[in-house]
Amino acid sequence: QVQLQVSGPGLVKPSETLSLTCTVSGDSVRSGAYYWTWIRQSPGKGLEWIGYIYYSGTTNYSPSLNSRVTMSMDTSKNQFSLTLRSVTTADTAVYFCARSLSHGFMHVDYWGRGTLVTVSS
């Protein structure tokens, strides 16, 4: 059974950097069959796709966040990470990590539980 677990600070100050890590079990982030994906949900709002990283290091980011986002991967720890710079209160959200297929219909087939990150001074 594939499991994804997000870890990282639950509180970040405005203008600082948000950093989250997703630890994967039951699969390898080196698998070429999947995109390792980040999605968020702001309070009271819908889901927002942030982007993904592929085992080769290729990334694809949402244009609305592209200038502030970086994703990386640590294959030795079977983890992938999200960095979001210069955060504002609008970045307060539950952040999910997930696995998306890299072929076929490219849907998200496994999600982690999500973690709330609050941006506040």
Place this chain on the structure above:
Amino acid sequence: DIQLTQSPSSLSASVGDTVTIACRANESISRYLNWYQLKPGEAPNLLIYAASSLQTGVPSRFSGGASGTDFTLTISGLQPEDFATYYCQQSYTTPRNFGGGTKVEFK
């Protein structure tokens, strides 16, 4: 970017009811449309992919339909565990946007 318009934003229903949620794309996405169920504090769950393919392990009361750029999620015989929020998502191109969500509440 491809935009998805989901309706209604909320609905009230009773156990045993059949409910249908709609999702319209602003341009062609073929059948690259997926449906997810979200419950507070839980990992979201894939229900339907490729517009009408049922994900393994998902009850058969969930079904998906497609006609052009219009897609539907139908729950036939609502169960207590189905009260949740449902989202459509297109995976035709990036950014892989979601619809605005539909909250299914108990009447």
